Amino acid sequence: MTAATASQTAGPYWHMIDFPEWADLLRADGPNAGAAGERIILRGTITDGTGAVVPDAMVEIWQADPDGRYDSTFHGFGRCATDAEGRYRFVTLRPGPVAGPGNATQAPHVALTIFARGLMRGLVTRAYFAGDPLLAEDPVLALVPEKRRSTLIARPAGEHEWILDIRLQGEGETVFLEV
Numbered sequence: 001m002t003a004a005t006a007s008q009t010a011g012p013y014w015h016m017i018d019f020p021e022w023a024d025l026l027r028a029d030g031p032n033a034g035a036a037g038e039r040i041i042l043r044g045t046i047t048d049g050t051g052a053v054v055p056d057a058m059v060e061i062w063q064a065d066p067d068g069r070y071d072s073t074f075h076g077f078g079r080c081a082t083d084a085e086g087r088y089r090f091v092t093l094r095p096g097p098v099a100g101p102g103n104a105t106q107a108p109h110v111a112l113t114i115f116a117r118g119l120m121r122g123l124v125t126r127a128y129f130a131g132d133p134l135l136a137e138d139p140v141l142a143l144v145p146e147k148r149r150s151t152l153i154a155r156p157a158g159e160h161e162w163i164l165d166i167r168l169q170g171e172g173e174t175v176f177l178e179v
Contacts, residue, residue, distance in 0.1 A: 018058065023080035025092040031075040037066030037093035041161045042110060042127060042154065045086045049170035053086025057116040061090055068096030068108070094129070094160075100139045107134035107141065114166060123176045127154045127164040144175050151175050 025032050026039060042061070046054040058081050065074035076095070080088045092110070100106040108129055113122040128135055130153050135141060141149060151174040154162035166174045 018081045019079065020081075022078050023088075023090050025075065025078050025090065027091075032093070035065075035074055035093060039091070039160060040094045041089060041091055042164065043087065043089040043157075043161070044154075044164040044166055046082055046088065046114060046116070046166045046168065047086060048168050049173075051167075051170075053082075054116050054168065055082055055084045055086055057082040057086070057088075057114055059088040059090075060113045060115075060122070061092070061110050062113075063092065063110040064095040064098045064108075066093050066096050068098040070098070097134050102139070104139040105134060105137060107132050107138040109138075112164075112166070114168070116168065123168070123174075124179050125166065125174050125176050126152050127162070128152050129162060130155050140177070148175050 021027055021030070024030065026035065027033070046057050046059070048054055058079065061076075061078045063076040064070050065072045065076065070076065074093070076092075078090050078092065080090060082088050095108045095110060097108050098106045110127045111124065112127060113124050115122045126140070128138070128141065135153070141152065144152065151167070151172065154164040157163045168174070
């Protein structure tokens with residue numbers, strides 16, 4: 001057997017670390033059972049540079065609670081494998097605005113990390129919520145060229161449901177953050 005080298009990726013073996021229940025942060029037997037706040041669904045499709053769906057990606061989320069705090073009892077981490085159509089789906093609470101650099105306020109958002117075949121490390125992006133009045137003041141979003149900001153804005157898809165499609169490269173590529 002050949003030893004792994006730095007040029008080899010770890011995936012797509014997500015089934016070994018996939019716990020489907022982790023996609024529902026509000027499940028009855030989970031750490032957030034009974035948590036108060038606006039219940040939402042965040043979903044989308046991941047595509048590659050040619051527009052083909054990525055059926056073997058893993059998406060992780062991290063978010064603040066509805067009051068904009070990371071140090072509360074709310075467990076803001078989730079994980080979800082994409083399905084055969086490249087779709088991911090999380091059930092969670094809508095986060096509140098969080099403190100940002102220099103006492104600025106960041107608009108409510110969910111951080112997403114995408115792991116997929118061919119990637120040496122995860123790609124980090126954000127899902128902001130269309131129509132939020134704090135979008136205009138968000139210091140991180142302000143660093144993104146205006147014509148590309150839409151790749152970070154989840155759009156409503158019915159009551160309490162939001163869609164953020166993610167394009168890994170090419171035309172319409174999602175903005176990814178260096179963290």
